[in-house]
Amino acid sequence: MRNLLPVLTVLAVLLLVWYGAAIRMNSQWTHDQAARAGEEVSFGALVADTLSQERPKLPAPHQVAAEIWKTTAELRPTSRRSLVYHGWVTLSATLVGFGIGTLAGIALAVGIVHNRAMDLGVMPWAIASQTIPILAIAPMIIVVLNSMGISGLIPKSIIAAYLSFFPVAVGMVKGLRAPDQMQLDLMKTYNAGGAETFRKLRLPSSMPYLFASLKVAIAAALVGTIVAELPSGATRGLGARLLSGSYYGQTVQIWSALFAAAALAAALVGIVGALERGVLKRMGMAR
Amino acid sequence: MTLVHVALVLAVWLGLWWLNTRLAAQARTRWLVPVLFGVTLLLIWELAVRLFGVSPVILPAPTAIWARITSSAPILWTDFVQTIVKGALTGYLLGCGAAGLTAIAIDRSPFLQRGLLPVGNFVAALPIVGIAPILVMWFGFDWQSKAAVVVVMVFFPVLVNTVAGLQAADAMQRDLMRTYGASYRQTLLKLRLPAAMPFVFNGLKIATTLALIGAIVAEFFGSPIKGMGFRISTEVGRLGLDMVWAEIAVAAVTGSAFYGLVSLIEKGVTFWHPSQRG
Numbered sequence: 001m002r003n004l005l006p007v008l009t010v011l012a013v014l015l016l017v018w019y020g021a022a023i024r025m026n027s028q029w030t031h032d033q034a035a036r037a038g039e040e041v042s043f044g045a046l047v048a049d050t051l052s053q054e055r056p057k058l059p060a061p062h063q064v065a066a067e068i069w070k071t072t073a074e075l076r077p078t079s080r081r082s083l084v085y086h087g088w089v090t091l092s093a094t095l096v097g098f099g100i101g102t103l104a105g106i107a108l109a110v111g112i113v114h115n116r117a118m119d120l121g122v123m124p125w126a127i128a129s130q131t132i133p134i135l136a137i138a139p140m141i142i143v144v145l146n147s148m149g150i151s152g153l154i155p156k157s158i159i160a161a162y163l164s165f166f167p168v169a170v171g172m173v174k175g176l177r178a179p180d181q182m183q184l185d186l187m188k189t190y191n192a193g194g195a196e197t198f199r200k201l202r203l204p205s206s207m208p209y210l211f212a213s214l215k216v217a218i219a220a221a222l223v224g225t226i227v228a229e230l231p232s233g234a235t236r237g238l239g240a241r242l243l244s245g246s247y248y249g250q251t252v253q254i255w256s257a258l259f260a261a262a263a264l265a266a267a268l269v270g271i272v273g274a275l276e277r278g279v280l281k282r283m284g285m286a287r
Numbered sequence: 288m289t290l291v292h293v294a295l296v297l298a299v300w301l302g303l304w305w306l307n308t309r310l311a312a313q314a315r316t317r318w319l320v321p322v323l324f325g326v327t328l329l330l331i332w333e334l335a336v337r338l339f340g341v342s343p344v345i346l347p348a349p350t351a352i353w354a355r356i357t358s359s360a361p362i363l364w365t366d367f368v369q370t371i372v373k374g375a376l377t378g379y380l381l382g383c384g385a386a387g388l389t390a391i392a393i394d395r396s397p398f399l400q401r402g403l404l405p406v407g408n409f410v411a412a413l414p415i416v417g418i419a420p421i422l423v424m425w426f427g428f429d430w431q432s433k434a435a436v437v438v439v440m441v442f443f444p445v446l447v448n449t450v451a452g453l454q455a456a457d458a459m460q461r462d463l464m465r466t467y468g469a470s471y472r473q474t475l476l477k478l479r480l481p482a483a484m485p486f487v488f489n490g491l492k493i494a495t496t497l498a499l500i501g502a503i504v505a506e507f508f509g510s511p512i513k514g515m516g517f518r519i520s521t522e523v524g525r526l527g528l529d530m531v532w533a534e535i536a537v538a539a540v541t542g543s544a545f546y547g548l549v550s551l552i553e554k555g556v557t558f559w560h561p562s563q564r565g
Contacts, residue, residue: 003402005402006401007405010403116312119311120320120321121307124321125324128539223416230507239417246420246423246424251421257417261417265414
């Protein structure tokens with residue numbers, strides 16, 4: 001708890017800077033309006049106006065908060081303007097993609113650990129695959145799948161899975177190789193076979209590595225889903241909210257979608273973290 | 288017919304796989320394994336596209352993509368300069384520089400460290416790509432807004448890693464510096480920064496791919512009529528998939544080269560670290 005005061009101070013400073021920047025960046029518009037009407041603006045009027053414009057260059061924090069409240073609590077969750085609705089569209093694709101990516105990553109890691117040809121052949125290409133910017137792939141995957149008659153959740157999840165498989169694979173390879181020679185030798189003296197060594201030694205000792213990767217992977221899956229929603233001309237999801245807000249200059253909408261995405265990411269990482277603590281505690285590995 | 292084709296593709300795959308396991312068993316030929324794996328993928332791709340008559344609108348063959356790369360090299364070069372050299376590279380240098388300086392400032396003040404670091408850790412996990420539309424509105428359509436997106440995206444990973452790295456020198460080494468009567472500046476330059484380098488490079492390597500992604504994503508929110516993101520989104524609309532794949536190939540090669548370059552510098556700078564030995 002001794003971190004609380006510094007964190008709160010930093011947040012307060014950030015908020016203050018934000019308000020200051022909002023007044024500064026939006027003042028241009030206020031001055032223009034006043035000049036057109038042939039009036040002088042007092043400082044009080046300037047502050048009041050810059051913090052309550054409909055399409056500000058930088059919306060003030062309370063405007064964003066009001067928009068979030070309006071679009072989450074006051075609208076029905078099924079409404080097309082509700083952030084809960086758009087958040088759910090994004091979340092479902094993220095979770096499906098995260099699931100696929102995690103399974104693929106673990107499978108790849110098991111293969112890499114047990115097969116030398118896979119280790120030598122696949123790993124460099126798995127690394128190279130991460131240098132391809134996903135966005136280069138996103139529109140194409142969506143167009144290709146669309147032409148095969150698949151649209152909606154699956155294409156977005158594939159991109160999310162593509163982003164999340166790599167951290168899982170790398171972490172899992174490291175984890176499965178974590179048992180040292182002494183422990184492996186002990187298993188051998190117990191006359192344990194390959195499958196048994198895997199189940200009783202390698203798999204349990206990989207858990208801390210796996211969870212560390214899962215936290216990275218779920219955040220990456222969310223980014224992938226949001227990015228996948230951009231080029232597809234989708235009208236649903238947080239990414240689509242960002243894009244339509246950018247087309248129509250609805251800055252408050254962009255910021256509220258951004259904060260919803262941030263909250264979603266934080267919640268997802270938090271859930272995986274809680275799972276991690278629970279599992280490691282049950283296994284007697286909690287630090 | 289189709290059955291024969293499937294069998295043929297499978298036979299090629301299995302044959303090359305068998306060759307690969309043979310190569311992997313011998314130390315002398317081991318470097319061939321990843322090369323052969325890549326060749327296998329390309330070969331299967333080409334075979335599948337030709338044998339099953341896949342429409343070029345869905346998946347163009349590698350040879351078709353190569354033909355497109357060679358025939359439209361000038362366009363690819365303009366896009367490369369616009370997106371990678373101007374957008375990504377400028378943003379990368381500015382962002383990493385700013386993050387390094389901030390990390391040292393944080394390191395000097397324990398209060399900032401306890402306050403800013405949790406916030407930085409939190410921000411690093413957020414989908415920062417989403418700020419692209421905002422920054423495009425602020426900085427205009429040209430490469431400046433793309434560089435700004437890249438700056439924000441690479442800032443936090445590098446910051447978090449550098450701060451962690453500055454803690455890496457252990458108490459014994461710091462005490463030794465104190466017994467030498469070294470000032471903060473000397474300790475920083477001669478002990479803490481060198482000790483931090485493995486962490487710093489970890490952040491820098493993560494940032495290479497982020498920089499590319501940021502620059503390309505930002506172009507979806509508005510760009511002049513050049514740039515890789517612009518080209519991809521317009522060519523997808525015109526079903527020019529071979530051009531899209533050509534851009535992807537350029538992006539992949541550049542990304543790998545960028546990553547490889549940073550790794551090479553890392554190898555030179557942190558030659559003393561255990562992970563670089565053996």
